[in-house]
Amino acid sequence: MRKLLSFGVVVATAAALVAPVLQAAPAAATGTNTTVVLTFDDGVASQSIARTVLNSHGMHGTFYVNGSHLGPPNYLGVPELLAMQSEGHEIGGHTLSHPNLTSIPRDQVVNEVCQDRTTLVGLGLQITDFAYPYGSGFNDDAVRQIVQGCGYNSARRANGLFSTAPECLNTGCNFPYADTNPPTDPYAVRTDFARLRRLFSYCPRLRWRISSSFNAAMRYWMRKLAGMAPDGS
Numbered sequence: 613m614r615k616l617l618s619f620g621v622v623v624a625t626a627a628a629l630v631a632p633v634l635q636a637a638p639a640a641a642t643g644t645n646t647t648v649v650l651t652f653d654d655g656v657a658s659q660s661i662a663r664t665v666l667n668s669h670g671m672h673g674t675f676y677v678n679g680s681h682l683g684p685p686n687y688l689g690v691p692e693l694l695a696m697q698s699e700g701h702e703i704g705g706h707t708l709s710h711p712n713l714t715s716i717p718r719d720q721v722v723n724e725v726c727q728d729r730t731t732l733v734g735l736g737l738q739i740t741d742f743a744y745p746y747g748s749g750f751n752d753d754a755v756r757q758i759v760q761g762c763g764y765n766s767a768r769r770a771n772g773l774f775s776t777a778p779e780c781l782n783t784g785c786n787f788p789y790a791d792t793n794p795p796t797d798p799y800a801v802r803t804d805f806a807r808l809r810r811l812f813s814y815c816p817r818l819r820w821r822i823s824s825s826f827n828a829a830m831r832y833w834m835r836k837l838a839g840m841a842p843d844g845s
């Protein structure tokens with residue numbers, strides 16, 4: 613976790629975000645800073661650029677990967693994931709094959725979520741946090757219970773924060789700018805899917821541009837979040 617003193621903003625991993633919940637810390641001990649968690653889904657190979665940029669800023673991200681989608685040329689490989697973990701990044705679970713968990717039978721949900729975590733743990737990864745593929749399942753009791761039962765401490769949605777999606781440009785779709793800190797519902801952690809999603813999809817040869825976009829986006833967030841109460845109000 614790296615604190616950006618001038619802004620009172622902390623960049624943390626998903627595991628660090630929910631740690632106060634798990635440790636039952638008193639409310640007064642939390643929420644004194646705004647916490648930003650940078651997360652990357654699907655473990656695609658180009659996210660090695662995100663690793664490089666985060667490392668250059670002394671920051672850590674959370675990378676949610678699929679246990680059936682590992683290795684080059686399309687995905688991050690196990691040696692790279694282990695190296696990232698040793699650098700302080702967090703690797704999280706995202707199911708074996710990325711199905712919509714609300715549209716497959718319950719036994720398949722169990723296999724997708726639990727076997728994925730077992731596979732990743734067996735590779736030497738510390739897997740404690742989950743992201744719902746397509747953001748689906750955070751409001752489905754059966755799915756949530758399976759995620760919790762498989763040993764996950766938290767689960768992240770694919771939206772729920774102020775959205776800049778075209779249909780939400782004027783209203784933000786009535787979502788708040790930030791979740792509570794720590795999250796009220798650790799199995800439905802809100803995120804802003806729209807804001808940063810394109811930053812790491814550029815051609816690797818334009819890495820300087822990605823880095824510059826990343827810096828611009830971080831400055832935007834720091835300014836925006838610095839003026840907010842910890843609960844996002």
Ligand SMILES: [Zn+2]
Pocket residue numbers: 653654706710744745746
């Ligand atoms: Zn995904």
